[in-house]
Amino acid sequence: MSEKTVKYFLIFVGALFLFTMLILPLTLVAFEAFAKGYDAYIAAISEPFSQKALYLTIEATIIAVVLNTAFGLASAWLLTKYDFSGKTVLGSLIDLPFAISPVVAGLFFIMLFGRLSPFYPILSEYEIAVVFAVPGIILATIFVTFPFITRELVPIMETQGRAEEEAAATMGASGFTIFRKVTLPNIKWGLLYGIILCAARAMGEFGAVSVVSGHIRGKTNTLPLHIEILYNEYNFTASFAVASILVFLAIIILVLRNAVEWRAERSGKYGL
């Protein structure tokens, strides 16, 4: 086989794979969503429980992204700008959510905050509900998405080294000034990219959230959970209609992602 044949063969296989695994399902989602007409679609997505699920998803995503951005910056800074013993252990711990199943992570929160937890008496005394409530959903989302930003930042910060920060320090800049004027501008595209990945994952999170949620409609259902419930009730049209919201959000994320990548590449000539 010539070089060219191999190339076209691989392109064909790739395209076929993408078509069956991605394009086809997405088209079917759209198809199913509109199966009972436009009005039914609008009705399904504007139904209060769907709306509530959308808000909860957005709420959990925003909180997870904000907290994980802070955490990701802090941990990446720690891992790349300082030497200390246990550095590799910390690095592996940060990767833990990637390694363990989300369902296990969910169970972990149930153990920590649920009825079996040693903290349960205190929590119930102050009437703080974590599991089967919104805080649990947010915690689970944070847990599952926290490695993204760190993982995106560490390689960038590692190749950039500490020299620029040290240079700023010798000129008398404070830690905060160094971060704001030197570090942040150098990592901003990587950081944005990490934030986008984190947001995408947070919106779609199912496993861990499913365990801690308790599936209370209008209260603790996120979009993915709501979709599953509708589906299990054989309410296919509504289920696919709500799913289309997630698909739509995913497309926005994809566009943002490409925009960021494009900008990052363009700014590459300044050495990012």
Place this chain on the structure above:
Amino acid sequence: MAYEVELKNINKHFGDFKASDNINFGVKKGRLIGLLGPSGSGKTTVLRMIAGLETPDSGDIFIAGQRVNDITPGKRGIGFVFQNYALFRHMTVWENIAFGLNVKKEDKEVIKKRVAELAELIGLSKFTDRYPMQLSGGQRQRVAFARALAPSPGLLLLDEPFAAIDAKVRKELRSWLRDTIHKLGVTSIFVTHDQDEAVEVADDIIITNKGRVEQAGTPAEIYQKPLTPFVADFIGESVHISDYTIFKGFEEEGEDHPGIIRPEFIDIGIDEKEILMPLSSERGVVKGTYFRGSNVEVEIEVKGVILRGNRSLEKPPLKKGDKVFALIHRIYSFSGGKTAVIENKSKRKEYVII
């Protein structure tokens, strides 16, 4: 004696590795010091400790009479030029130079004037809108220099300031840097592993080896009176001799007579007329000649030992296999672990005869 910078009994470990071993030296105000030593000898470590980027395990560091061990880098009044410049990549040349002044919250007009002045000094007035990536290595080096100088530090520290620059530009930059530093009068310490660079640029040289200071002095002192075998060997081009007593004029009793001979200690002549003192000379055979631009390096074999000497381009050329006279004027002896310069004894006798 008042020193601008002084290090007293400085020790520093990285894990089990001793990077600085009881370092002591002082630098007087306005001097330009070259910290010279082989790779890994701890030069950068010393510089970083002075800057406060590394903390010594023990010992004291004084800058302008003040003990600075517990003072942060930003308050030590130093400027640091990093080996790879460490320019702020997302800032223009202008913003880079202005950074230190902005941090100090200087008046806007003052900053403007100072940056313009420094851009002029480094000859990059036209390039102040460029980003570091859009500059050549030599230009970046100068920006790093201007950035370090902008807040008017009392002490300038430069880590291998020319390492990443090609040979020709390096030569120009060296003399430019030396002249500029002298003009400004700022006390400076620069690190290098290139002895030509140290000799050419520095007022005084401090030689480091394995975390220790081997010798400090002017280039001429270090060159003419090396105190340790390491220095004698490291400075200049040296050929090691395991026993120098085999050569005419260096006969001695006893054992253990290692030493070194530098090319400039040897005259190589094609005949008796050229060498002037044939009786004190050894006979040798040319093993090879190497054109060195301003002269020719000649490799000869004398009594089974390979020696090197330089020969002027004005003299008749030598070729491999030629029989020649080699007059060894002097040798650095390491006999008994001490360094000493030994002159050719038979030369004196020959003078008497003539």
